[in-house]
Amino acid sequence: MEDSETIEKTPILNSKTVNPDTKFNKNDQIIDSEIIFEFGGPWGVTAIMFGFPTLMFYLWGCLQFYHGHLISxxxxELWSQIVEGATPTWYSTKVYILFCLFEFFLAYSMPGPIIKGAPVSSLEGKQLDYLCNGLISWYATLVISYLLHYYGWFRLTDIIGNFGPLMTVAVITGFTVTLLIYVITVIQGKQYRMSGYLMYDLFMGAVLNPRLGKVDLKMFAEIRIPWVILFYVSVSAAIKEYEMFGYVSSSMCFMVLAHFLYVNACAKGEECIPTTWDMSYEKFGFMLIFWNLAGVPFTYCYATVYLHITSIDNGQPLQHxxxxxxxCYALLLSGYYIWDTANSQKNRFRMIRNGTYIPRYTFPQLVWGTLKDPTFIQTKHGNLLLTAGWWGIARKIHYTADLMMAFAWGFITGxxxxxxxxxxxxxxxxxxxxxxxxxxRCAKKYGKDWEEYCRQVPYIFVPGIY
Known part of the structure; x- marks a missing residue:
């Protein structure tokens, strides 16, 4: 989550310059250093850490062995089937780890613009540099994967064929990385905003801005791993469907399109990520590590897995x-348009005001992605609250659009x-x-200005309703 409609106070600069004297509000440091127990506190996060991976295996087992029916x-018998079907193999371990290392290599070595992040409270308002080479890395991944598949060095159909073992490797990796990051952080004395409860600090994280060389690990985990794997799960299932039936169904094509749009959007808009609340506030713990390494890629794909299993069980693809x-297609594409342009409006507004905006003309560029002379509220805090474009219609319109796409992913399965x-x-x-x-957080941060913002933009999700 980010402080999604605000930008840091800086003068308007040339779009290719970076303001070295960005002002930092000391009150932000006080707010950001507060320890707030969420998710039920230490006991709640402990339940999540062990309960969610169990749920992942359970739901996959119901899909894989019981046609999607919820078994007790x-x-x-269900768990014995899960253990047998999801036991990690050397092959699945090699595939997952090599993929992560390959993506890290691209993140480290490929060219791209360097973008200043938002002021970081724990660093006295310092702005960190972020190498944003996600787009070229994404295209490189597409080319390399095609060559590997075409020449038989790695068949993409092996992904859906080894889904269970790959998921287990991802789960183990998520726990392992969480522990390593935590221990290394404590040894180095770089922990920040600690609660004093071990399980809670493991879940929320100990370190704020972990880096390995010039790669920001938090942004890498959020952008380069989960959505790419999600896309390739659908590509794998689509290729398998073509091999079995000689064509790819409209339902499976839908999933490939849906996941392509999402990962491509993350890649083409990566330069917008450094200024988000995730980068400046959220710590790098189990919540972000496990979710990105295992949770997103192996739970958001249930629609694809169901379509794949159903085609095998029925001897033909599922068609509606x-x-x-x-x-379903209309809901997906309309949701994507609102989501893409809303995020573009917000982030370009923020980056233009901060002097970090770099026009890149990446595909696809949609109409109304940039606002001209937008209206906003100047807060006493120093930040601006955008009230133009989609952000004058609803405060969280991008979430509404995200949910439109999410439910479309479900509807296509029936x-x-x-x-x-x-x-x-x-x-x-x-x-x-x-x-x-x-x-x-915003009410506490902006006070009366936030009340005025809510008066001007009264709806949160759906205009005229809520």
Whole structure:
């Protein structure tokens, strides 16, 4: 979650210059250093750390072995099937680890613009440099994967064929990296905003801005791993479907398109990430590490897994009526348009004001992605609250659009299993929690100015409704 409609106070500069004297509000340091127990505190996060991976295996087992039906979690036969089907192999370990190392190599070595991040409270307002080479790294990944598949060095169909073992490797990696980052941080004495409760600090993290060379590990984990894997799970299932039936169904094409749009958006807009609240406030703990290394890529893909398993069980791909298919595509593409342009408006507004905006003309550039002479509220705190474009319609319009896409991912699978709706329902819960955190923080940060902002933009998600 980020302080999503605000930008740091800086003068307007040439778009290719960086302001070295960005002012920093000391009150931010006080607010950002406060320890606030979330997710039920130490006991709650402990339950999440062990309960969520268990849920991942359970839901996958129901998809893989019981056609998406929810079997009793106390069914021992189910768990024996899960253990047998998800036991990690040397091959799955090699594939996952080499992929992560390859993406790190690209993040470290590929060229790209260097963007200043938002002022960091723990560093007395210092702005860190971020190498943003996500787009060229994404294209390089596409080319290399095509060559590996074409020449038979690594068949992309092996991804969906080894889904269970790959998921287990990702889960183990998530726990391992969490422990390593925590221990190294404490040894180096770089821990920040610690609660004093071990499990809570493991979950929320100990370090704020971990780096390995010039690669920011937090941004790397958030952008380079989860969405790319998610996309390749769908590509793998689509290729497998083509090999089995000689064509790819409209439902599977939908999932490939949906996941391509998402990962491509993350790559083409990577330069917007350094100024977000995630980078300047959230610490790098289990919450971010596990979620990005294992949670996102191996739970957000349940729709793809269901379509794949169903095609095998039924001897043909799952197809819907033309009207239902058109509806799903329309919901996806309209949601994507709002989501892409809303995020573009916000971040370009912020970057232009900060003097960090660099026009890149990456694909696709959508109409209304940049606001001309936008309206905003100048707060006494020093920040600006955007009230133009999509942000004058609803305060969290980008979340609404994100949910439109999320539910479209579920709708394309039909209504035969609730498991394919795990992502949109879970995502809805996450976003409501994010909004609560954001509203509470902003009210404290901006006071009367926030009240005026809420008066001018009264709706949060849906204009005229809520």
């Amino acid at each position: 979690p106390f069914n021992m 009526s033309a009207y239902w298919t058109y509806f 209504l035969n299993t609730p498991i394919t709706y795990f992502y949109p329902v879970f995502f809805l819960i996450v976003l409501v929690h994010r909004v609560y955190r954001d509203m509470k």
